[in-house]
Amino acid sequence: MVKVKAESQKCGTASEKLALPDVAWAEDLAKLSWALAHPARVRIVRLLLDRTSCMCGEIVEEMPLAQSTVSQHLKILKETGLVQGEIDGPRVCYCVNSDALAALKKLIADL
Amino acid sequence: MVKVKAESQKCGTASEKLALPDVAWAEDLAKLSWALAHPARVRIVRLLLDRTSCMCGEIVEEMPLAQSTVSQHLKILKETGLVQGEIDGPRVCYCVNSDALAALKKLIADL
DNA sequence: GTGGCGTATCGTAGATCGACGATAAGCAAT
DNA sequence: ATTGCTTATCGTCGATCTACGATACGCCAC
Numbered sequence: 001m002v003k004v005k006a007e008s009q010k011c012g013t014a015s016e017k018l019a020l021p022d023v024a025w026a027e028d029l030a031k032l033s034w035a036l037a038h039p040a041r042v043r044i045v046r047l048l049l050d051r052t053s054c055m056c057g058e059i060v061e062e063m064p065l066a067q068s069t070v071s072q073h074l075k076i077l078k079e080t081g082l083v084q085g086e087i088d089g090p091r092v093c094y095c096v097n098s099d100a101l102a103a104l105k106k107l108i109a110d111l
Numbered sequence: 112m113v114k115v116k117a118e119s120q121k122c123g124t125a126s127e128k129l130a131l132p133d134v135a136w137a138e139d140l141a142k143l144s145w146a147l148a149h150p151a152r153v154r155i156v157r158l159l160l161d162r163t164s165c166m167c168g169e170i171v172e173e174m175p176l177a178q179s180t181v182s183q184h185l186k187i188l189k190e191t192g193l194v195q196g197e198i199d200g201p202r203v204c205y206c207v208n209s210d211a212l213a214a215l216k217k218l219i220a221d222l
Numbered sequence: 223g224t225g226g227c228g229t230a231t232c233g234t235a236g237a238t239c240g241a242c243g244a245t246a247a248g249c250a251a252t
Numbered sequence: 253a254t255t256g257c258t259t260a261t262c263g264t265c266g267a268t269c270t271a272c273g274a275t276a277c278g279c280c281a282c
Binding site for chain 4: 149151176177179180183184187198200201202
């Protein structure tokens, strides 16, 4: 839906520049894309989608990575908003933020 | 903020393993996502989509980056296959590879 | 060929990532 | 309060990214 006005002219005039909102838009998409820019994070998201929720320890078992490394990836995913964790006693139950995922899908689809 | 659903579901003993193809799939998606994991590259792709094709020099003028930096971003985009450049005399006309873009859209949409 | 234009590559420097082990922090049960 | 389990953070290392200027390459026009 974030359509940009058509400046579909020939590659002759460099007069047009990207609108300011476009910069923020690019940063949003870049941030979300960056969250998925590592295979481990992609697999984590996939895992959470398959299970709807999951503990950190289980993710660790699925991947050849140390617990601290997985925790860091989860932190990144949380910072981008793609994943959220709910404290459940001594554990944390992670799940995908479907709103953020939908936003990413829309940004990509509207590309 | 966004709220999360109940944590009641215990993530019991389902020690499922990701299928092997899933690893390759994750790497593919990660690679494509990585291409868009930088605002400059997002803007480049957007610019190319708006114009269907564009020279490197024009991209440079649209962004506060040196020509060599833009060239490096273009190289990354080419390596991922999202963008391709046609040599047109002394210049290079870049355009988005719609197949690769469609592949990315599908990978994201199927998430 | 020479010159000029557009692009790619090189080399460098600073910042960030990705990985790990070690350690701290939080909560439930004893 | 102490123990045990789960997760987060710290500190560090090597690798990679990002940016830039400088330079090399390719292609026309002259």
